[in-house]
Amino acid sequence: MQSKEGVAVFWFRRDLRLEDNAGLYYALKSGKPVLPFFIFDKEILDDLKDKDDARVTFIYQAIEELKAALKKLGSDLLVVYDTPEYAWKKVLEKYSVAEAYTNHDYEPYAAQRDTQIAASLKGRGIALKTYKDQVIFDRGEVLKDDSKPYTVFTPYKRKWLETLKPFYLTAYPNKKYFKNFYLFEAPAMPTLKEMGFVKSDRVFPDKEYRDVMDDYSKTRDYPGIKGTSRIGIHLRFGTVSIRQLASDGNSCNEKTWLNELIWREFYMMVLYHFPQTMDHAFRPEYDRIQWVNDEKQFEAWCKGETGYPIVDAGMRELNATGYMHNRVRMITASFLSKDLLIDWRWGEHYFAQKLLDYEMASNVGGWQWAAGSGTDAAPYFRIFNPESQQKKFDPDLKYIKKWVPEYADFTKYPRPIVDHKFARERCLKAFKAALNR
Ligand SMILES: Cc1cc2nc3c(=O)[nH]c(=O)nc-3n(C[C@H](O)[C@H](O)[C@H](O)COP(=O)(O)OP(=O)(O)OC[C@H]3O[C@@H](n4cnc5c(N)ncnc54)[C@H](O)[C@@H]3O)c2cc1C
Structure with missing residues (x-):
């Protein structure tokens, strides 16, 4: 009734x-x-x-x-x-x-x-x-002294932490009011088929995250171990509460994990205040870069067939599971935008199709960081060397062996589609030409 x-x-x-x-x-x-x-x-x-x-x-x-x-x-x-x-x-x-x-x-x-x-x-x-609801601090709550939005993470984080009071981490006691739901019977839900979809057989990450918080700063950079929470998809769709996560992160001795939740909010607020950055460089001069945009090389990158094992492992993990480790997201994004000189937007769209935890703000933020065009971006001349990244973050090849098994036999593994030394020089030239105009 x-x-x-x-x-x-x-x-x-x-x-x-x-x-x-x-x-x-x-x-x-x-x-x-x-x-x-x-x-x-x-x-x-x-x-x-x-x-x-x-x-x-x-x-x-x-x-x-x-x-x-x-x-x-x-x-x-x-x-x-x-x-x-x-x-x-x-x-x-x-x-x-x-x-x-x-x-x-x-x-x-x-x-x-x-x-x-x-x-x-x-x-x-x-x-x-x-x-x-989906953030601890909203669009107008963490601003610079001149009331403008922050565009650099570290001062944003400082203000975020200064503003934080227990009140902001307190859960809403919804249960107390459950009696106020409207009593009715809704028609049956549309089926996946009626909406043109089929059920996926992917296994979704669970809601556990506390197990990684204590050692996070020591483990988070190694894709061969489970050193991060994989909670992203639950945050994306709100099947967990950010207040609960931030409260646990804040009471943990080790604050690095909380720091990542602050990055998430920072990127959300950057996208909110600068919506044009969803498909334009945050620093407009970077939109002048003359990308090579080689479609065959893009395809090789998507499939994980670049001849750089750490890049290939990441892309194959993404294609098979809908997840890619953060360190490897940085490496693959840098490789696409700098070594292959392919427009970061191509990569951003590919990740958007594949990532279970796809979040426009963090994805655009991460891609623009890697391409050098975003807030806090790595300077354009700092170009990841995929081989040294591999040695540093997957020293025992645990991650690579899992996703690129043929790497065990070098003769079967493809040669690199681009020489890193050459690619580095080409990238520096293209970026310099765009930025010095
Ligand atoms: C090129 C690129 C693309 C990315 N695309 C996305 C995306 O689409 N969606 C997304 O949620 N994150 C994205 N990130 C950020 C980060 O890689 C993922 O949040 C993280 O890998 C998710 O794994 P996790 O849940 O195990 O995170 P944990 O390491 O356990 O961190 C907990 C949570 O903190 C947040 N977080 C962690 N690192 C970052 C970060 N660098 N920036 C913003 N939030 C962060 C996420 O919500 C994450 O789930 C991207 C990073 C890069 C470099």
């Missing part, structure tokens, strides 16, 4: 959990019965090339779990497959909606979508109330 005064709709997006969810907490406290709502967004799904895209399966399973948990509470999850505009139309036709709640999303597409939906709801007298 619908309540007389109307329901408060809570719109789930990148916050797929009931506990410690900011927007949901405020909806539940509003006093109105809360109708949980999720959209499988056609605008996003129709652009995905792989019909067994594992991220869609991950979201699908998370939504099934949410729905089951809500049903146990006598409520349900309304799931619609459509564009946000039409999905909302369907909700408004069927229910008397008094208010709408959701959490902030900082990506350019999401910001635009939310502005449109908020305007259309406003036209019907419904406020869309939005909350900070």
Whole structure:
């Protein structure tokens, strides 16, 4: 039954959990019965090339779990497959909606979508109330003294840590208000097939992260061992709470892991304040670089057939699992943009298709860092040597043996597609020419 005064709709997006969810907490406290709502967004799904895209399966399973948990509470999850505009139309036709709640999303597409939906709801007298949930500090909370956004990590981090108080790490006690969910039965969810997808058989990382925190600074750079958490996909879709993670990271003696969570927020805020950087160099002069953009070499890089074992191992790990170790992300990105002189955007798009933990802000940030064009970027003349990176970070070839088994027999392993010494000189010339103009 619908309540007389109307329901408060809570719109789930990148916050797929009931506990410690900011927007949901405020909806539940509003006093109105809360109708949980999720959209499988056609605008996003129709652009995905792989019909067994594992991220869609991950979201699908998370939504099934949410729905089951809500049903146990006598409520349900309304799931619609459509564009946000039409999905909302369907909700408004069927229910008397008094208010709408959701959490902030900082990506350019999401910001635009939310502005449109908020305007259309406003036209019907419904406020869309939005909350900070996926970060500890929001767009206006960590700014320079002149109120401008930071563009360098270290001072951002200093201010972030100065601003941090226990309050910001405290979980929202959603459970206390679970009785306020709207009691209803939603129609069946659209199936993956109806949305044009098939179930992926990828194994997803679990939600455990505490096991790596204590030794993180000693282990995090070695791709042959499990020295990092692989929590990225859960952060991406909000199946874990950033407050919980940051709180654990902050109470750990070793703060390096917390530092990485701060990098994540830094890149989110850079993308929010400088949305043009999603496909333009943060330092505009870098858009003048004359890339070689050799398609065959790009293909060899994508397949992990460059003849540089550490690069090939990384690309094969990515293709097979949807994950690549951070150190190897840096090496493969540097190799593409500097050794092959291929536009960093090509690599960014490839990672975007393949990474389970794909996050536009961190991906663009990481790629622009590697290419030298971003905030905090490595100076362009600092060019990773893939061989010395391999010796330093995979000294016993544990990682390489796993992903490039034929490397054990050198005669079967392809020759490098480019000579590093030559590539280095070519890169320096191209970058200098662009920057000194
Ligand atoms: C070229 C390139 C592309 C990248 N693309 C992405 C991406 O699409 N999505 C993504 O989440 N990260 C990206 N990163 C950052 C980093 O590589 C991954 O976050 C990390 O490897 C994920 O592994 P983990 O979950 O085991 O992280 P951990 O090492 O256990 O760190 C915990 C969490 O901190 C955050 N984090 C860690 N390192 C970074 C970093 N350097 N920048 C921003 N956040 C960080 C992530 O949310 C991560 O899950 C990229 C880095 C590079 C160099």
